[in-house]
Amino acid sequence: MTAVATPEVQAPAEEVLAPLDEVADLAPHSPARGVLIALGKGLAIAVPVLFLTTLITFALGAFSDQDPAAAVLGEVATPADVERMRHEFGLDRPFYSQYGSWVWNALHGDLGSSWFTNIPVADSIVERLPVSLSVAGLALAIALVLGAGGGIVAALNRGRFVDRAITAVSAAITTVPAFVAGIGLIIVFAVLIPVFPTGGYVPISAGIGLWASFLVLPAFALGLDASADLARQLRTGLVGSLDENYVLGAQVRGLPWRRVVLVHALRNGAAPAIAVVGLHIPRLVGGAVITEAVFQMPGIGQLTRDAALRGDVPVIQGALLVAVLLVLVSSLVVNVVLARLLPASGRAA
Amino acid sequence: MIRRALRARTAQVAVAFLGLVLLLVITGDLFAPQDPLAQDTGAVLQGSSAAHWLGTDYLGRDVLSRLIAGTRVSVFAALTAVVIGAVLGIVPGMLSAFSGKVATWTSLRVADAFLALPFIIFAIAVAGLFGNGLFQAMVAVGILIAPVYFRIIRAAALSHAGAQYVEAATLLGAPWWHVLAVHIWPKVLPAVVVTTANLAAGGLLVVSSLTFLGIGIQPPEPTWGGMLASDLGYLTQRPFGPVAPALAIMGTVAALNLLADAIRDASGDAGRAAEALRNPLKREVADVR
Numbered sequence: 001m002t003a004v005a006t007p008e009v010q011a012p013a014e015e016v017l018a019p020l021d022e023v024a025d026l027a028p029h030s031p032a033r034g035v036l037i038a039l040g041k042g043l044a045i046a047v048p049v050l051f052l053t054t055l056i057t058f059a060l061g062a063f064s065d066q067d068p069a070a071a072v073l074g075e076v077a078t079p080a081d082v083e084r085m086r087h088e089f090g091l092d093r094p095f096y097s098q099y100g101s102w103v104w105n106a107l108h109g110d111l112g113s114s115w116f117t118n119i120p121v122a123d124s125i126v127e128r129l130p131v132s133l134s135v136a137g138l139a140l141a142i143a144l145v146l147g148a149g150g151g152i153v154a155a156l157n158r159g160r161f162v163d164r165a166i167t168a169v170s171a172a173i174t175t176v177p178a179f180v181a182g183i184g185l186i187i188v189f190a191v192l193i194p195v196f197p198t199g200g201y202v203p204i205s206a207g208i209g210l211w212a213s214f215l216v217l218p219a220f221a222l223g224l225d226a227s228a229d230l231a232r233q234l235r236t237g238l239v240g241s242l243d244e245n246y247v248l249g250a251q252v253r254g255l256p257w258r259r260v261v262l263v264h265a266l267r268n269g270a271a272p273a274i275a276v277v278g279l280h281i282p283r284l285v286g287g288a289v290i291t292e293a294v295f296q297m298p299g300i301g302q303l304t305r306d307a308a309l310r311g312d313v314p315v316i317q318g319a320l321l322v323a324v325l326l327v328l329v330s331s332l333v334v335n336v337v338l339a340r341l342l343p344a345s346g347r348a349a
Numbered sequence: 350m351i352r353r354a355l356r357a358r359t360a361q362v363a364v365a366f367l368g369l370v371l372l373l374v375i376t377g378d379l380f381a382p383q384d385p386l387a388q389d390t391g392a393v394l395q396g397s398s399a400a401h402w403l404g405t406d407y408l409g410r411d412v413l414s415r416l417i418a419g420t421r422v423s424v425f426a427a428l429t430a431v432v433i434g435a436v437l438g439i440v441p442g443m444l445s446a447f448s449g450k451v452a453t454w455t456s457l458r459v460a461d462a463f464l465a466l467p468f469i470i471f472a473i474a475v476a477g478l479f480g481n482g483l484f485q486a487m488v489a490v491g492i493l494i495a496p497v498y499f500r501i502i503r504a505a506a507l508s509h510a511g512a513q514y515v516e517a518a519t520l521l522g523a524p525w526w527h528v529l530a531v532h533i534w535p536k537v538l539p540a541v542v543v544t545t546a547n548l549a550a551g552g553l554l555v556v557s558s559l560t561f562l563g564i565g566i567q568p569p570e571p572t573w574g575g576m577l578a579s580d581l582g583y584l585t586q587r588p589f590g591p592v593a594p595a596l597a598i599m600g601t602v603a604a605l606n607l608l609a610d611a612i613r614d615a616s617g618d619a620g621r622a623a624e625a626l627r628n629p630l631k632r633e634v635a636d637v638r
Contacts (some may be wrong), residue, residue: 045461052462057474064478175603177554179561180595183581187591191584198584286467290558294581304470305562308477316474323470 038339042332053324054106058099061313102317111318116310121318124303129322131201131299135291136284138215139223143280146227151234151273156261158239167235170228178287182221182294189217199296218295222287226280234273241269267341274341278334282327353615360611363604370601373420383411385418385571395587403593406579412593415571420597423560423573426487427552431545433491438498439541443529445499446506460496468493469558476564483556483565490555494548498541505540506533539616546609550602557598573598 086092090101105112111121154166176184190198196217204211241247242265250260289301300319307315354360373380388408395405403412445456468490475489476482509515509532518528560566560574568575573594580590 045458048458049462049465052459053465056462056466060475060478175599175606177557177598177602179558179577180591180599183577183591183595186581187584187588191588282465282467286469289467289469289473290561293562293578301470304473304477305564308473308564309481311477313478316477320466320470320474323467324465327465327467 034339035336038336039332042335046328046332050324050328054103054321055099057317057320057324058102059095061317062095062098064311064313106321111321112314114307114315115312121314124315125300125318125322128299128303130203131297132285132288132292132301134204134211134215135218135222135297135299136288138219139221139226139284139288140277140281142219142223143226143230144277146223147230147273148234150227150231151238152261152266154231154235155238155242155269158242163235166231170231173224173228174232176225178222178225179290179294181224182218182291185217185221186294199294201295201297201299214295214297218291218297221294222284222291225287226277226284229276229280230273233276234270237269237272238265239269241265244268270341271338274334274338278331278338281330281334285323285326354608354611357611357614359607363607363611366600366604367608370420370424370604373417374424377418377421380417383414385410385414386569387411404587404590406576406583406590412576412590415576416573416593416597419571419573419576419594422483422566422570423553423556423598424601426483426556427549429484429487430490430494430552430555431549433488434494434498434548435541435545437492437495439502439537440529442499442502443506443533443537444525445503446510446533447525456499460499463493463496464500466493468555472555472559473562473564476559481565483559486559486565487552487556490552494552497548498544501540501544502537505537509533509536539612543609543613543616546605546612550605550609553598553602553605 083092090098102112109122111125113120114124150166150170154163157163173181186198189196197214201214202210238261242261244265247260247265250264251257255264288299289304291297292299292301293305300322304316304319306312307319355364388410398404403416406412406415441456445453448456471493472486472489476486479485512532515528515532518532523531556572557574557577560572561578563575563578566572566575576594577591577598580587580594583590
């Protein structure tokens with residue numbers, strides 16, 4: 001995602017927010033106010049962006065050369081049949097009217113039905129979302145744990161061997177794309193040392209252990225890149241804040257070192273790292289498509305790919321919309337967390 | 350700028366590697382030791398040997414020959430995307446540094462909207478909607494990276510838009526295209542070069558991902574991503590099969606990124622705009638990977 005707090009947009013965001021402040025009646029610098037401002041700013045950007053992306057998504061389908069009538073009826077269809085079919089799908093209406101009803105229906109959870117199987121798109125997506133969310137969510141968790149651990153350890157051992165080792169390893173990892181990492185993990189941990197399955201997916205209802213065993217490799221493949229980036233940013237941020245006077249001050253006041261690092265320094269040094277997490281979320285969503293293909297998992301990625309190979313427009317549109325929504329919502333969350341954690345981030349950026 | 354960048358050892362290695370890749374793009378399968386499509390059912394899934402340096406795949410085709418023959422498609426597709434992105438993004442980016450509030454706000458929201466679309470999913474969708482072709486998919490990726498150019502070039506131009514010599518030129522009656530071409534363009538050039546190298550690397554990864562998924566490529570034609578996918582099915586027989594195409598992809602991507610880093614470091618002040626890519630709080634763009 002883009003850095004959301006660009007100077008250009010602050011004026012309209014504040015106009016939106018003025019009434020909010022009155023309603024909430026908050027102290028001028030309370031943390032809650034910062035969160036509300038961040039939320040308002042985020043929404044002021046996310047809503048127009050969402051509108052534009054729905055327009056792009058829908059226009060793509062509308063102007064594509066895919067025609068359900070031709071697709072469903074085959075090449076022997078008479079012109080009259082094609083015309084009737086186009087009417088049935090509403091394709092003979094003007095663009096704005098088609099777009100309007102698509103958005104209206106989408107707001108009510110109806111994304112239309114597949115041209116080929118007639119299965120409602122929303123149902124297919126709901127059925128497959130747990131797979132993609134499991135992979136992406138676990139990947140995010142791995143990235144946070146590995147990245148935070150690595151970054152903190154590296155910063156505390158600045159200049160020593162551990163620090164240089166962590167920095168070198170993370171620099172190397174960031175050049176490895178997720179699908180190559182996935183193939184590497186399969187070769188090592190599923191073929192040479194058969195600990196994990198090479199691919200596939202079982203729902204969580206089949207047992208948490210079994211479910212996790214299918215998820216470990218794909219989640220690592222997807223999360224490694226983010227964890228390396230996170231570790232590097234956290235190390236840089238933490239090294240900077242450990243040099244600050246308030247850290248020395250806290251030490252002088254006799255606070256335990258663990259508290260100084262984890263509360264004082266980390267809170268101030270974590271901002272770039274959190275921003276990096278926000279940037280990685282679209283990649284996790286997009287990368288999940290490739291990772292699902294490497295590990296043959298029946299997720300949103302497979303749905304999109306199959307639909308694309310067949311030219312199934314409603315399914316493609318629905319999947320794209322859900323992907324964009326995931327990206328926008330998660331970047332909104334990251335920005336709010338950033339505002340809560342670091343009240344100055346909104347002013348600085 | 351380029352000469353200074355080439356003083357770094359890593360940049361020399363990167364340029365040498367990219368030169369080799371470029372040579373393979375130009376010559377195609379001329380240097381391929383064997384026919385990349387010739388099948389030999391008597392020698393499938395072999396390891397390295399004198400006859401097949403990198404072994405053979407599941408149809409007995411020579412892996413080294415396929416790797417060489419696959420270079421052109423992969424690199425061409427990545428360049429298509431980058432060129433489209435540059436054409437659509439650079440000039441609007443420079444212009445937007447001078448535009449009014451409304452135009453700026455609107456253009457930034459449009460850029461945000463495109464950047465919110467996940468690259469791979471969008472490229473797959475476009476390939477599916479406009480006929481299953483790699484070219485269509487890469488045009489889509491080009492449109493998606495145009496906002497990246499737009500953002501970076503805008504940021505680079507913004508610091509010069511208010512400079513006194515620009516003001517002076519405008520007051521002397523220079524037309525806007527003259528100001529852009531003579532005063533702004535040289536200042537944003539380092540940012541353009543660095544961004545292009547970074548995006549070419551990203552584009553190559555997207556091409557590899559798409560061909561890996563089977564989007565836009567007819568099966569017998571060799572591509573790096575397609576080779577990865579076909580080798581993945583025969584891991585038990587030939588566990589190190591995917592290593593060669595994976596190294597080809599990663600090597601080229603790493604070379605492009607190293608070159609971008611070297612140019613960024615060498616271009617000093619002017620490269621700072623592209624530095625925004627490095628500092629996430631100031632980072633105006635989502636880099637592609």
